[in-house]
Amino acid sequence: MLQQIWSLFSQENAPTDMHAIPCTALDVWPRDLFVTNGIIVDHRLDAVKLEESISTLIKTKFQRAGARFAVRNGTYEFLIPRTFSEEVKPLVFTTDNYAETYATPIGGRPAIPVRPSRVSVASVQPCPALEVYFRSKTCPVNLKSCLAGRLPILHVHVTTFDDITFIGITVSHGLFDTLGTAAFLSAWTRLINGEDINDIPGMPLDCAPFEAFADKPSATPPRGWSQLGLLQGMYFGARMLWKMWHEPEEKMMLICVPKAFVEDQKASIMAELQAQKSAEWVGSSDVLLAWFCKTMHHHRDTADQTPIIIHTAVDLRPLHIWKDGKPLSHPYIHNAMSTITPPPIPASTLANSSVADLALQIRRAIKVYTADLEAIRADISFRCANPIKVLIPCTPDGEAVIHSNWRTAKFGQLDFTGAAVAMDAGAKATVRCMLAYFPSSIPLRGSSVVLSEDDETLWMFYVASSQEWERIKQSGAVQFI
Template sequence: MFSWLLSLFSAYKTTPPPAGVRIIPCSAVDLYAASGLVLTTGLVINARLDPQRLEDTLANLIERKFPRAGGRLAFRNGIYEFQIPDVFDAVKTPPARFTVENYEEAYNCAGRPELPIALTGWKPSVIPAPDLEVFLRSKTCPKSQDDFLKPNVPLLHVHVAVFYDLTFVGVTSPHIAFDALGTATLLTAWTRVLSGEDIDTIPGMQWDAEPFASFAPGSSSSSVKPKVRRGWFELGWLSQLLFILRMISRIIPDPNEATYFVRVPKAFLNEEKQKITTELKIQESSEYVGSSDVLIAWWLKVCVPLSVYLLASNNLFLAFSQTMYAIRAPTDRTPIHLHVVNSVRNQPIFAQDAPLAHPYVQNAVLSITVPPLPVRAFQTESLGALALRVRRAIVAYNADPAGVRADLRWLCAGANATKTLFPCPPGAEFSVQTSWRAGKLGALDFSGAVAGDEKAAARVVFVHPVVSSGKTVPMRGSGAVLMEDEEVVWMSQIRGKKDWERIRESGEIVFN
C-alpha cells in the first residue's frame, strides 16, 4: 500500500533536464505536423561522392550554423522538447548519425530497381515507384518517432550509398523536428559549404529560435483568441463516427496500396498555362495562374481519387476516396474541400510584421483552403477555371496576414495543436496537396563532394521520399510535388491498386 502511494505521488514530480544540454520546447506547429511520422528525403546524385567529405562538412555546418538540427528529441514532464548538446562530440554526442555503404560497381548492374530518370516525352506519365529504401536508410536507422525518443539519438540520420556512377543520400528525421522545406534549407546550406563557400557567410539558425512563441497565450500578439481554425472542422462524436464509417466503406473494396511517381513535362505545363493566359486576355481579365496552380488543377481533374485514406494521428484524420473524379456522375454535388499545404516562413506575420529573417529548419507550415466545389466541377469546368480557383485562394490567403496570425493563435492556444481536426464535414470529401518545389531539391549541387581529383558536375537527378511510423498507417491518397529540373516536375502519389487500375483504364495518362 505504501509503495502504491509513493508511486502515485512520484508521478507528479518534475524530471530535471539532463546535464550538458540546452532545452527548447517543440512548438504547437511541430506538434500539429508531427503525426508520429519519420520522413526520409532521398536524393539520387549522378556522380560518385566522397562520404568522408560529406560527413565532415555536414557536421561542421550543424555545429556552427544549425545546432538545433543536431539536437535530440525528448518527452519530459509531459512536453516534447529538443535537447541540444552544449558541445558536440564525434563519438559520444555526434551532430548527426552518418552511415555509409560502398559498392564496387555501377548501380545498373545486378538487376537493381530501375530509376525513372531516362524517361522522355512530352506527355505526362506514371511510373511504379522503385524500392530504394535499402539505399536511403541504414539497417539501424530509426523508423518511428519512439525510436528517436531513445537516449542520445540524433534528430538527423544520414545514409550514403556510393556506386561508381551515382550516389544515394538519404536524410532521415522525425516529422516533429523538420518539415520538407526545413530539410531543404539545411541541404542547401550543406551544398554551399561543399562548394567551398566561406561558412561564415552562410546564414544559420540560432539554437534558441522560437518564431511562433509570440502567438502563444499571454503574448502581446495573442490578445484575440479565435474559437476555430479556418478550413478545418471539430466534429462531434456522431459526425466523427459517420466520417469514419464512410471512409471504411470505401477502403474495404481496395485494401492494397501502391506508390507511383508522376512525371509532368514542363513543356506540357507551360502550354496549358499559356492556353489559360490567352483565354484570360481574351476576357480582358487581370487575373493570372501559375504553373503550380495548373499542376494541382490538372492532377485533380484528371487523376486524383477521393476519400479512401485514413491517417489516424494525434491531430487529424486524412481521408481520400477511391473513385476518380472523372468517372463520377455529372450530377454529383458532393462538396470537395481542397487544402494546399503552405509554408508561412515568407508571411509578414513575425517580428515587425515581416517574414522570418533567418533560416528555420523546424516545422513552419499551415494550409490554404480552397472554397469547396462540387465533384461535377471537375468534369464540367475547364482546367483554367479550376486553376483560377486555386490561384484565387492563394492570393486571398497571402493578402490576409491577420487571418494567418489568427490560425497560429488558435493552434498555439491550450491543447489545440493535438486536437483531432477534420478537413471536411461528413458527407463531403477532400484532398490535401503538398509541394516541396520551393525547396529546389533538383537544383542542389554536390560537385564539391565528387570523389577523387576528378572535377565533375554532381546534381540531384531524382528525389525519392520514404515515410514510416511506429504503427501501421494507411498512406493512400497522400502525395507531394517532389522536385523539378529544367524539363520535368516529379510527383509521388499513393493510391489503392484498384484505383490505379481505374486510372490506367481511363486512358487520361500514360503508364510506363
C-alpha cells in the first residue's frame, strides 16, 4: 500500500529490460489471493523434463506467465522480461525427491483422498495436509512477497516418489484464473507428450481484450455486488469482525458427491418439468449447486431471514462480448471471470426449499445473464473504471456463497505420460487427485469449488468456521467420515 501511495508522487519509467503491461481491473482486485493447485499423478515423473518443458512453454508461447508484479505511477503492472535467462527465470521451479513409495514409512504421511466405499451417499472429510508436497518454503503467500525482488509470480514445486508425483502450481489469482491455469497446463502436457510447440496455441504478449471496455464506464456495480456508503460499510465491517472474533478458525473440508446421486436428482426434476409440460430444464451442475447450498444451510433456524446471495462463476471468454462481437480466439491466462447471482434467498427459505426449486432459480439466473450481452459489458466496464474500488458480494445485512465449478477445466484429464520414468508400454501417467490450498490470510468462509471428477465421483471443497461445520454435522444433512 505504501509503495502504491509513494508511486503517485514519483513518476517512474518502465525498466528497459521488461515489457510493462498494465493489469486489468479483473487482475487487480484478486491480486492478494494466492492459490496452490495441487495435482497428484499416479507415477514417478522426471522433474528435469517437467522444468525444461514448462520453461520452454513460457519463453515461446506464454511469456505473460513469466510476469512479475510491480506498482508504477499508481498502476499495477505485469513486468515480463524481454529475455529469460539463468538469472532472469521464467518461473520459480523447485523439487524434492524421495527414493521410496509414498506409503513408506507406513502411517507417516497424510492419506490421499479416496472415494468412500458407500458411493451412494455424499460425504464430508477433512482436506489432507499435503501442502508440504505441493509448496516449497519459498512459495509466495501474498503480493508483498512477489513485489520484493521482482520475483516471478508463478511457482511450481514437484515432489516425486517411486509411485506418485505431487505437482503444486502456486500463483496469485491476479495472474491466473482457473481456466487460465487449465489452458496453460493443457499446453504444458501437450508439449510434454511430444507435440510440436508450433502447433500449440499460445497467448499473444500484447493481447488486451479488456481495452474495449475501459472507455465506457458504467455507474452501476456488477449485478450481485454492493458498493457501500459510510454507514453501511461500518455496519457490514462490524458484522464481519464480530464473526471473525466469535468464530475465528476456518476449515476447508472435502465433499465427495456420487455422480449417480446428482443424475438421479436431475432425472427426477426433469420428469417433474415434463409432467408439467414445461420447456424449462436444469443441468447437472445446477442440481449439484442447489443440493450443496440447501445442505450447507440445512441447520439454519426457521426464523433466520439473513439474505443469502449465491454467486456462481462464469467464464467470459466464450461469450460474444469481445471485439467484433466474437469470443476470444486465443488462450487467455489472466482473469476473465464474472459471477451470476439469483435473487437473494433468506437463509430459512434456502434450508427448506426443494432442490428442484433452487436448481430452477439458478438455471433461470444463468439464462438471464447470458442473454443480456450489454449488461455483461456494463458489469465489466464498471470493474475497468474502478480497479481498486471495494465491493462486497452481498447486501450489508447478508451473506454470500461464492461457488466455482472446475469441471470445465478438466484437470483430471491431464496426461503426464511423456514425463513418466520407466513406464510400461501402453500405460499412462494420469491424475489421481486434484486439490487446492490457499496460503493467503484472506478470509474464505462461504467459498466452494467443484475441484475435479472421475467416472463415479465429484469432489468439492467448502470453507466454513469450525463452529459452522459442527452445526452442519449436527444437522445430519450429510455424512461425515
